[in-house]
Amino acid sequence: MELVVNSPLQNQIVGGEEIVSNTSRNFIEANTKQVTLEHLRKDCIIPVFAKDNESTISHYQFVQKTREIAQDLFPEFQVAEPDIRISHLIKGRIPSAIGKPAKELLEHEKTLYYERCAFVMEIPEVVENVNGNNLALTIGGVRAYNQENLFSKKSPEKFKVFIGFKNMVCTNLCISTDGLANQIKVTDVDQLSFAVEGLLQQYDREHHLGLMERMSRYLITEEQFAHFVGKLRMYQFMDKSEQKKLFPVSLNDGQINTVVKNYYSCPNFKRSDDGSINLWKLYNLFTEANKSSYIDNNFERSVNAYELTNNLVNSLQSGARNWFLHN
Structure with a gap:
């Protein structure tokens, strides 16, 4: 298998201008590129646990399921399209292309996925003014395959989810202690849904806003x-x-x-x-x-x-x- 990490994405993805874009107003900047949810769904393979070939939960499933839960919990508002940032591109090839020189690979013979993925999605109709700045209610998460032992049998997978605010002046994320779950460990999408919903329901928005106003x-x-x-x-x-x-x-x-x-x-x-x-x-x-x-x-x-x-x-x-x- 051909593995390449941290190479420029523009040189690795055909039609990259339709998938990857750069912006000066990102919620995170270090070593990341922006991709679409559709790109994660259509163009990325799903890693498996090597010893039993059981599938991991994909980045697409994580982002989409979180968005569905957010929409269910805030039915009177429209959850915005997720802003997705990825890093550490892992390239591969299909079995029939084993041994073929890299420069001769056809597009359908190439595979890719991203080791790390972070996303945020705003609820733009829920905006609070704190200390003269408009803050939009925001939900997001992180998935990093490097924190999984993919060479073993299937085991609980790790996720991070937050709910907080994004400062619209500078896109800085404002995350409180009770708004972050950084040790979610689940084995399937249903368990992940339960954990995400639990975090969103327990978050004390008024307390968070009050402490930021006090600053x-x-x-x-x-x-x-x-x-x-x-x-x-x-x-x-x-x-x-x-x-x-x-x-x-x-x-x-x-x-x-x-x-x-x-x-x-x-x-x-x-x-x-x-x-x-x-x-x-x-x-x-x-x-x-x-x-x-x-x-x-x-x-x-x-x-x-x-x-x-x-x-x-x-x-x-x-x-x-x-x-x-x-x-």
């Missing part, structure tokens, strides 16, 4: 921001035992650099003239930087950004000492 009421000075950034950099290199004593931070060093850059230059969320920045803006600097995270950990880092910001808000509200803000 704008607290700010840090330029000096506190500089102190905070320094502590974030220190955290990256601390011993694991020391990190466990502190609030966890999942942004990497490059993303911290992006936060600092956008603190000065972001047209929507940069600092005030006196150098201060409210925590709603800081939160959006976090979620903007998180767009560079890979599909595998994007949603978890988004939740961590939400939790970290609320940790700062709680400290400012109560006057309690916070390692990230105080000496």
